[in-house]
Amino acid sequence: MTEKAEFMRLPATVNLEYKYSTGRYLGRFYKELRDNKRLVANKCGKCGRVLFPPRIACPDCMVRASDEWVEVGPQATLIFFYELQIPGLAERHAANYLGVLALDGTEAELSCFEHRLMVDDPGKLREGMRMEPVFNEEGRTGRIRDDILGFKPIEG
Amino acid sequence: MNQRVAIVGVAQTRYQSSRDDARVFELTFEVVERLLDETGLSIWKDINAVVSSGDDYVDGKGISNDQITEVVGAQYRAEHKVAADGAFAVRYALLQVLSGHHDAVMVTAHCKESMIDQNLINNLAFDPLYQRYLGFDLVSAAALQAQRYMHKYGITPEQCAKVVVKSLKNAKNNPYAQVAQDITIEEVLRSPLLADPIRTLDCKPVSDGACALILASEQKAKRITDKPVWIKGIGSCYDAFYLGDRDLADCDSLVVAAQRAYKMAGINNPRNEIDVAEISGEFSYQELLWYEGLGLCGRGEGGKLIDQGVTKMGGELPVNPSGGLLSGCPHHVAGVARVAEVALQMRGEAGARQVPGAKTGLAHGITGPCGQLQCVIILGS
Numbered sequence: 007m008t009e010k011a012e013f014m015r016l017p018a019t020v021n022l023e024y025k026y027s028t029g030r031y032l033g034r035f036y037k038e039l040r041d042n043k044r045l046v047a048n049k050c051g052k053c054g055r056v057l058f059p060p061r062i063a064c065p066d067c068m069v070r071a072s073d074e075w076v077e078v079g080p081q082a083t084l085i086f087f088y089e090l091q092i093p094g095l096a097e098r099h100a101a102n103y104l105g106v107l108a109l110d111g112t113e114a115e116l117s118c119f120e121h122r123l124m125v126d127d128p129g130k131l132r133e134g135m136r137m138e139p140v141f142n143e144e145g146r147t148g149r150i151r152d153d154i155l156g157f158k159p160i161e162g
Numbered sequence: 163m164n165q166r167v168a169i170v171g172v173a174q175t176r177y178q179s180s181r182d183d184a185r186v187f188e189l190t191f192e193v194v195e196r197l198l199d200e201t202g203l204s205i206w207k208d209i210n211a212v213v214s215s216g217d218d219y220v221d222g223k224g225i226s227n228d229q230i231t232e233v234v235g236a237q238y239r240a241e242h243k244v245a246a247d248g249a250f251a252v253r254y255a256l257l258q259v260l261s262g263h264h265d266a267v268m269v270t271a272h273c274k275e276s277m278i279d280q281n282l283i284n285n286l287a288f289d290p291l292y293q294r295y296l297g298f299d300l301v302s303a304a305a306l307q308a309q310r311y312m313h314k315y316g317i318t319p320e321q322c323a324k325v326v327v328k329s330l331k332n333a334k335n336n337p338y339a340q341v342a343q344d345i346t347i348e349e350v351l352r353s354p355l356l357a358d359p360i361r362t363l364d365c366k367p368v369s370d371g372a373c374a375l376i377l378a379s380e381q382k383a384k385r386i387t388d389k390p391v392w393i394k395g396i397g398s399c400y401d402a403f404y405l406g407d408r409d410l411a412d413c414d415s416l417v418v419a420a421q422r423a424y425k426m427a428g429i430n431n432p433r434n435e436i437d438v439a440e441i442s443g444e445f446s447y448q449e450l451l452w453y454e455g456l457g458l459c460g461r462g463e464g465g466k467l468i469d470q471g472v473t474k475m476g477g478e479l480p481v482n483p484s485g486g487l488l489s490g491c492p493h494h495v496a497g498v499a500r501v502a503e504v505a506l507q508m509r510g511e512a513g514a515r516q517v518p519g520a521k522t523g524l525a526h527g528i529t530g531p532c533g534q535l536q537c538v539i540i541l542g543s
């Protein structure tokens with residue numbers, strides 16, 4: 007046996023081009039965001055839970071969502087936040103601070119979502135503070151992070 | 163089996179070339195909703211566990227089953243994924259019921275093949291340091307198998323084309339089928355060549371859809387329905403991984419899987435004792451080869467069997483009254499749908515595709531290139 011074993015590393019790249027269709031529920035959500043800068047949710051036909059993001063059925067009741075749609079947010083309460091320092095990941099999120107937010111009109115325990123925080127002074131970030139989205143004013147495409155650039159504190 | 167387990171309900175979507183109106187887990191909800199409606203069962207009170215069949219690469223998402231939990235009532239409960247054909251999900255669910263821990267288990271399978279180039283995805287199923295670079299996918303591997311099989315036994319392209327003609331004709335009776343039409347052997351043989359001898363019409367089409375069914379213990383099954391469909395036998399078997407390690411003309415793993423299932427079901431002469439079969443031929447030649455592996459005829463006699471009309475509707479043993487995979491059914495869903503179709507036959511609820519008086523049926527699923535992994539399930543009314 008030789009000292010240098012006969013193994014090699016053979017790097018490879020796998021390119022996969024998917025066609026993700028939104029379906030009718032997330033389709034309506036992204037269309038409202040793109041065309042009207044509105045955040046919408048649908049509701050469970052049984053328990054009335056606001057389903058955000060919108061979806062076909064309520065996971066608590068296993069009942070198909072009703073036809074009722076509601077506007078939620080765009081203002082939100084910051085539930086908690088964190089600093090992102092993992093190499094690569096901060097670049098991918100294009101953010102150094104990420105927040106978990108509860109949009110007005112949704113139940114904080116059920117429907118929080120994560121988005122990047124746009125702040126001049128991270129030292130001023132506080133749990134429970136009120137925030138609002140910064141919409142992309144040009145060329146919205148129907149994507150959650152392109153059409154909303156981030157959330158910023160509501161001034162005053 | 164030391165206890166009896168029954169299928170007590172089935173539901174399928176219609177299979178379509180593209181379902182842009184629904185995300186993949188939404189297809190699952192469609193069938194689960196219908197299944198619960200039709201059986202009158204409560205997802206919370208009656209169903210103890212869920213087994214799903216799907217694939218991360220195809221779904222375009224790691225841990226592809228975690229979004230399924232929302233639509234199968236598995237939030238805060240249990241769900242397990244089988245990343246192989248749905249027939250193996252049925253097998254896993256059967257074992258869960260036989261374990262005595264659950265008395266009703268739901269099986270779901272979903273797939274939207276339209277989401278990504280299937281040749282590319284199937285290329286990824288091969289050894290990344292060896293066969294993948296040789297350009298294999300399911301079609302090119304199937305071409306190898308077809309060449310070998312047809313050469314060894316003198317099977318003709320016309321005999322393979324007859325499988326397509328039969329499948330698409332049968333599909334006219336199946337409201338869930340994607341492709342249903344009267345075509346001729348000549349039209350099949352004139353369709354564009356993909357990998358010699360495989361032509362476009364020899365392949366199953368790209369398909370989107372979902373299927374679900376419920377398995378229950380004997381005691382529970384009798385409370386749910388007066389037409390339980392009993393699982394009489396099941397067998398599965400792997401063939402060698404490397405294509406070069408197998409004689410592709412002889413599907414030895416299917417022979418073993420079938421013998422295991424027949425032994426459990428007490429079947430000595432499958433051709434005489436089975437009334438209807440739904441088998442997973444992704445390519446036309448495979449149906450002929452699987453006839454042989456299932457022991458419906460001798461080795462090399464698959465072509466003769468279709469020539470004699472034994473497997474057509476009205477024949478001695480109709481195979482794929484639904485139209486089978488060639489009429490459209492996605493991977494993963496295929497095996498569950500075969501079981502569902504046979505269950506409908508056993509209940510006498512197969513509509514225009516019903517085989518009159520069918521009492522014993524066979525469902526078959528495959529995973530991997532050239533039918534590497536085989537599963538045979540015998541059902542009875």
